[in-house]
Amino acid sequence: xxxxxxxxxxxxxxTPEFAMLAFASAIxxxxxxxxxxxxxxxRWTILxxxxxxxxxxxGLSVTPDRKPDLxxxxxxxxxxxxxxxxNYKPESTVRWLQQQAQAGTAIGGISTGTWLLxxxxxxxxxxxxxxxxSIDAFREAFPxxxxxxxxxxxENNRHTCCGGTGAxxxxxxxxxEDYGEQVVTDVCTWLFHDRIRxxxxxxxxxxxxxxxxxxxxxxAAFRVMATHIEDRLSPGEISASIGVSQRxxxxxxxxxxxxxxxxxxxxxxxxxxxxxxxxxSLPILDISIAAGFTSQSHFTKCYREKYRRTPRSxxxxxxxxHPQGS
Numbered sequence: 001x002x003x004x005x006x007x008x009x010x011x012x013x014x015t016p017e018f019a020m021l022a023f024a025s026a027i028x029x030x031x032x033x034x035x036x037x038x039x040x041x042x043r044w045t046i047l048x049x050x051x052x053x054x055x056x057x058x059g060l061s062v063t064p065d066r067k068p069d070l071x072x073x074x075x076x077x078x079x080x081x082x083x084x085x086x087n088y089k090p091e092s093t094v095r096w097l098q099q100q101a102q103a104g105t106a107i108g109g110i111s112t113g114t115w116l117l118x119x120x121x122x123x124x125x126x127x128x129x130x131x132x133x134s135i136d137a138f139r140e141a142f143p144x145x146x147x148x149x150x151x152x153x154x155e156n157n158r159h160t161c162c163g164g165t166g167a168x169x170x171x172x173x174x175x176x177e178d179y180g181e182q183v184v185t186d187v188c189t190w191l192f193h194d195r196i197r198x199x200x201x202x203x204x205x206x207x208x209x210x211x212x213x214x215x216x217x218x219x220a221a222f223r224v225m226a227t228h229i230e231d232r233l234s235p236g237e238i239s240a241s242i243g244v245s246q247r248x249x250x251x252x253x254x255x256x257x258x259x260x261x262x263x264x265x266x267x268x269x270x271x272x273x274x275x276x277x278x279x280x281s282l283p284i285l286d287i288s289i290a291a292g293f294t295s296q297s298h299f300t301k302c303y304r305e306k307y308r309r310t311p312r313s314x315x316x317x318x319x320x321x322h323p324q325g326s
Contacts, residue, residue: 081112111163137279232292
């Protein structure tokens, strides 16, 4: 716990089209901590690369306090990501983040802000997380960085979260480390946040919970499929891994999802491929392999059947499906 007379200094670095919900979920717990304790425990500065106003992904504009300065001394810096953060790496900002890290500042990535940390070389040898829609592309781009599907990851002085209200859970964890459980309980009561998720909670829990309500075995099979996309398993291997017969597995899927295990597995593989097409510049052949296909022509055929367009036209055509990093 922190015992200091001066506030902890925080910086929120906004990137183009940053996710407003994630940004608000990150900053509001600190405001609530100041209000509920009646003390200024935290002070924050809003930054943008050039100090100019930035539009969030929802179109609202935020005016920052200023641009980063190499003389800055913060306790924590959070990069707030959005739609275009994957390719956003201005030299001055990368250099500033590296300088902050060298000075011992804790560095965080909110939603797709994790991309900028990785591009700055600040996640080597560390675990992290990122918005679930970007995690496949991130793993392909940085195979040496372990990207977990967790709500948030805190490892030494690197703090990353999935975005959305996951930012609130990360900040609650950090506030508890700073000032104890009672302060964070009061903060969450103030914000009507009834359940603080922990770092081991997984993104996409709503979908998993819905499946688990139908059948724990069904949820287990889904989880096995989702973690074996490139090295796809046979129906027999899936059923054996969850402790049922292949026939029982088929009945589960027909009863609850009105499809076969093979059809659901194909959907997951094609969804994975689509994210890679939209979020990376990987060759289509490499994407087909990453999605568990041994033939690019078979991949193209299956993709066209599901999405009514070829992988190539998906990539070059306009799309509204880039993650908002909410």
